[in-house]
Amino acid sequence: MILAQEAMSDSSRLVTLVLFGLMVAATIGITVWAGRNTRSATDFHSGGRGFSPLQNGLAIGSDYMSAASFLGIAGMIALFGYDGFLYSIGFLVAWLVALLLVAELLRNSGRYTMGDVLSYRMQQRPVRTAASVSTLVVSIFYLLAQMVGAGALIALLLGIQEGQTFLGMDAPTAKIVGIVVVGLLMTIYVAFGGMKGTTWVQIVKAVILMAGAALLTFLTLSLYGFNLGALMGDAANASQAAADGNAAGFLEPGLRYGVEVVGDPIQTMWNKLDLISLGLALVLGTAGLPHILIRFYTVPDSQSARKSVNWGIGLIGTFYVMTLVLGFGAAALVGHEAITAQDAAGNTAAPQLAQVVGERIGGDMAGAILLAIIASAAFAAILSTVAGLVIASSSSLAHDFYNSVLRKGEATGSEEVRVARFAAIGVGVVAIVLAIFAQNLNVAFLVSLAFAMAASANLPTLLLSLFWKRFNTRGALAGIYGGLISAVGLVFFSPVVSGSETALMPNADFAWFPLPNPALVSVPISLLCAVIGTLSSKEQDFEKFAMLQVRALTGAGAEKAADH
């Protein structure tokens, strides 16, 4: 029998459920409070722009430290060692793109959405439509990843295994219930609390998650006398790599990404190129994720945007260092077999570690409590990230699509807020339904696809809008659609979808693109489309460009914080 499964007693489940319930009650309370203070469009879309850099930094960290990155990276490190760490490095370095090139300029020149900046000097309707489409597609894929993960995780966190029942639910039912509960909660947060509610939920989550991870990191290290080297050695020796006679390989790149296939140099080369393609998507995707971009609007000015990114970098970096300890700790203390028995992708490595560490330190009861704490932190992580994605989608639908495209900019702020609330409900329902159907998709695949799409469709167009004088409507449209279509298209023709045993359609084979990660090709395609599109059109508006640049750099005419 597997440790966590065996010891996931009814009392431990009860503690977990009580903590889940407390968290839901607290976040609903925040939402009700925030909803009372949300009147204007600025309140709804941007939380009134009154958040401090630290508060926004926590919320940025919260958007980013999703359950997929907390549980996923810890699990990847536990199973594959170094390659999980490599993944987290791409996620962290990516913030420099946001800090140096995007955050402040976007804060100064936009209002509510990514589309504000993209369409600034272009023809409003086509570019805002494109921005809205791309925001929705990227956010929905990311949302699906989180929700599919959430369903499985809640079942696992409550310790419901195949063949078991809890409160009358078997494992598949529990997964669907998990998806629906998460979907309803995120819709409530956004529809009622707007950006203010969402941001406070994220701040609370960031504190809970950081505290939970810090506690577990401290306890894990304490078992090794705070000797990280000894922990790593133990992890390597307990790993699957060691069983295969390559313990040192656990601490080196290559077990998960860029795998060397003996006797097949061509596949080996594709694998290595795929690693580079993944690295590119991770580092370029972040500053093109709509839910990250709109966070920069929630602070009073561009200096606060800069400071909040710095807080974010500090928090996220610290978090990934802790994840490294947790991953190695799980490899050493829980072990490969026990982790994969619970979840093949390793997503439950961190909660399992919590239980083992708790038991070693204070017996069964401590194990159950520590497990419940980490499970609740993971639950909080799921809830707040999905809320961030829903608000990004609903703001873009209301502001870019409804107001600017359908109403040609004539709608008032209160109309926009009303539409945004309904849009949040619509996005929530669509996400719940899609997630139920997408349950068998691989979570890591959905996340990396969202990053590749953001890196291809959004970032090149955003940077060209801010820095290239000649850039115009046709270029922006070509860049967004070219990037989006090439990223999705290449994945469709990759081994992820067909032509391999692990593909979505294992019986079909139309895979001619060898890399599961498309960014290496789709980012250059997007850039090329943007440049060719621009040069093939005579349109140019240097005056608007001058306005955009002066506004972006000086902050003159920037949106101010609302005062209540």
Next chain:
Amino acid sequence: MATDRPSKDPAPPPEHGAGDEPIKESAYVTMHSDPRFGELKRRLYRFVFPMSIAFMAWYLLYVMMSAFGRDVMGIDLFGNVNVALVFGAFQFISTFGIAVFYTMYANRNFDSRAARLRAELQNGTKAKVDEEAGR
């Protein structure tokens, strides 16, 4: 109430306070060719573009080494610590370092100049400049 203004104008007037008139389009265009704005832009670009190229190159070197330089990455430096781990740790350190360095640079070389030009645009005159610049 500013709340209910239509949002057609992509550069909407700021919410008014005393002496906080909407800025004319022509004022932005004039400012764009002002040599002081040119200097502001140079100061920003001079930092962010070379730095972006540098950190991307540094990161891609790391990814390339992880893909193609595994012999080097696997060399043990001390105990269980190999080149790959130290290289990765350096990526963390350089990210923190660049963020701090950029913030210091912007505080010293950018913010007060931007504030001066902003105040000028917002007041429509060169008055009140010193007060705003002192922020």
